[in-house]
Amino acid sequence: MSSATPNAQSQEKAEGDDFEPKIIVFCCNWCSYAGADLAGVSRLQMPPHFRVIRVMCSARVDPEFVLRAFQKGVDGVLVAGCHPADCHYIGGNYRTRRRIALLRMLIQQFGFDPDRLRLEWISAGEGEKFQKTMVSFTKTIEEIGPSPMGGGD
Amino acid sequence: MRIAFEEMKADRLLTARTEHGNVAPVLLARGDEPGELRTDVPYQMANILLRVVPYLGSDKIAVVARRCDEKAIAEMSKRGLLDSGKISLIGLACDAEQVSECRCSDPCPSKVHIGECVKASPTDKVVEDLLAKSISERLEFWTAQFRKCNKCFGCTSNCPVCFCDECLLEEKTFTPEKGIPPGFAFHLIRSIHLADKCVECGECERACPADIPLLALRKMVNRDVKELFGFVSGDGETTSPLLTTLDGDSMEGDNDVC
């Protein structure tokens, strides 16, 4: 009977060279955003597929922000914060670390590749690290392929 | 059962009894006619307790509580929602049938007043099956399950550890008012919010008109929390690892999770 199932939804999207991943990058105001800025000012070459959202602290990134982004169809989410012990608010990034670790487990239980979500420590001086992170994360996402959510809801 | 009033010196007793041919949750006062008390229908007493407490002033309340109720009450007290000094627990040991329905790993209350403890269910078949699936099979499974969701909020309304004043799931930013089904984020936001408090009572699964195996999802997240942080919810002391940082004891795994 499956032949007459008009509802069988195909969630596959055309894969291959024309896949342009959609990536959201949450940057903490004090370190990573400055790092990203430095990468830009230094004219470091980066893939053009990401959008940066500036937050005051990486701990401001509620799990629901990430989940909402995935629901809306983004292919990858990167959360970037200050290095351990460098948090402007003393302990924000420790919370982020635990939270993201758990979130990665959760999306894996649901059936998302956990590598679609990454946490990275990038300081204000690490423009190059920002660039390298973006290059490697974009590559990872390209390898994983488009989000199973397709265009989102 | 009168022991509640005499031994525990409680002013009220929260339990269930036969009413109108059904089993109803009931709050008895000292001296009330008890009627036919029932323990065979798993009303989520911790949840009901939390709803009635605001109306009872300084009264002491005895509750007929299963192990999961006990754990939920501990989670509530820890967060200052209940004054544990006012609550006495009458421990109810679940019977074998109930334990197998919940695939429960922890059925025995710390002090048993009613019933006898039976053996915990060794494994949860639903969870085992899910863990055996590949990642894409899991996606397929949950997508099909969540598509049945009718957004009744039964999983939140009946949950003993779902007690925020403002619920994010009722917030349009995260769950837009676009009818049903609400999308997977609805369920995952709930999962992450419960990660450090879920006591695996299974009420969400029982209340779900779409029969989504929500208890299995809860158990899987709880396993992850245990694996990552060594934390198990349900006691009154340990603070949630999602709330602690390096002040206080550092938790195992703090240095290698990232």
Place this chain on the structure above:
Amino acid sequence: MSVKHVLTTCPYCGTGCNLFLTVADGRAVGVIPCKTDETSQGQLCIKGYNAHAFVHHPDRLTHPLIRKGEQLTQAGWDEALQKTVDEIKRLVAEHGPDSIMVLASAKCTNEENYIFQKLARAAIGTNNIDHCARLCHASTVAGLLQSFGSGAMTNTIPEFEDADCLLVTGSNTLEAHPLIGARMLKAMEKGAKVIVVDPRDTPLSRIATISMRQKPGTDVAWINGMINVIISEDLYDHDFVAERTSGFEELRELVKSYTPERVEEISGVPKQHLVDAARIYATADKAMIAYAMGITQHSNGTNLVRTLANLAMVTGNVGKESTGVNPLRGQCNVQGACDAGALPNLYPGYQGVEDAEVRAKFEKAWNGELQAHKGMTLTCAFNQAFTGEVKGMVIFGENPMMSDPDIGHIEAAIQKLEFLAVIDIFPTETAKLADVVLPAACYAEKDGTFTSTDRAIRVVRKAVDPPGEARPDWRIACELGRMLGNDGFEFDSPADIMNELAAVAPIYGGIDYERIDRENVRWPCPSKDHPGTKVLHAGSFKIGKGVFAIVEHTPPMEETDEDFPFILTTGRNLFHFHTGSMTRRSVKLQRESPEPYVEICSEDARQLDVLEGQSVRVSSRRGSITLAARVTDWIRPGTIFIPFHYAEAAANRLTNNALDPIAQIPEFKVCAASVEKA
């Protein structure tokens, strides 16, 4: 201070879920599902969980109001009742009893509806009594009565779970009857095949085995088409057809021309889907049909219902468990209001007013002469009010200014009335036009019974006191009856009223309060020792043999043209209920669906250059409304959908009041409309 949990019945759809209202300090503060309830099994929908939310709303009517010029001003009960009685007496004296129309309510209890119809028949002296069943399942009552001999759901809600095939048409079950939908999901889990036929994609159709999107108004064609396939492939139940039905040969002739090819041409249903659906339905061991407004609210609604009955009879799917033809009734007590006789042609228990023997029985029971001719239907009454024959109306708990088709016309009709009394819990759109408004008690504030869609008599128990001076409707109606000089209104409690209802309506013969307090009894239940009936028509039909109806496809009354190129269809969404007077005052429900919207398919939206959320003007030949566009792929191109809950953009400003000739149900589901950017 104390907290109690009062077991009662949900006031929303006709599923009849029982739930506990948590009552603290005299206020309903929450809802807990009842785990041992047969219908709900400890589960509820979002409306059920919020059943307490409107009870103490500040908008509740708390005092009687009387119109003084432009204003409705507060008055005492005596004054307001006296004015109502005086006006009724005056109109009866000047124009005869048929100048008065009484509207009963599917939101009121069985006992109250019994009193309403008794008020009209025995105290005022007219059979002009009707209620909103006219707008929803009048065609079911008429259609199934002709086909089977009984106009109710043939099977029960729990049986959905055990069916092998479910044919769901014109019902968005998961949203409109969520707990019946839950049973359907359980059946699917057990391997049942589900066929959904609906012009919109619904949450159920998206997971169905086969989903067919027909053009609105072409239902006779696809049903006849399915019968065509079933007969031509010899999949019909020979024994059942031979033993229990009449008219099969005519049916065989009729459906010959409804080949899958022709059906595809008429309805747009792909022929392969139709053939597959027919095979699945016919070869299933136990197949249930469920339908709702999508079938009944058509100008050929009665015939459409009969066509569905044909389909069930051809395959022998009647009279057994998990089979049958199952109308899903939309209001908590629309079944009961029909049972209790709030219909212009039927006394309580579906006994015809034109039958002399029956009338004699009721004249004896009610101690007075009764009118021999049928009364007016609700839809007819508004037309007659417009032309001046109906002069006065007494409306208990209905809101025709939202619920009836072509509201502009309704408003004009109401303006022409000499007297309008409205008894309600909120200042509804209709109440605002009344001469006298009386405050009523809501479901949580009175005792009584509702009859659910599967004929179960469910108990409503008083949990809190009515606000201010509000009174239960049955007390108000009894008072009116007494003041009109009739001595048949001396009741002390709803239990007394039920005893009288049981005495005059054989299907309720075995019902009494002591019994239903503990037991879930379904009518027909003729005597105290009768267990009630789950499956109707087992063994034989009430009318002997089931009758095949010979129905040809006819186009809807209004078709699209250049000026009005879209087909507009209306319905409910999950979060609101009917005219919204309760749900739109419930914070959580209102949050979930705060604004009116029109669903339009993305292709059409592109052509009109309309984006998601943009404001559009939707017009029909009767009026126009402005609301937000919701662009979706869940609706057929050329069709638009508007939920009818929103007073600020009332869908019924647009709908057509073309009537089904038999049941006089309006064609809510199809009219021609245009869409433009606002």
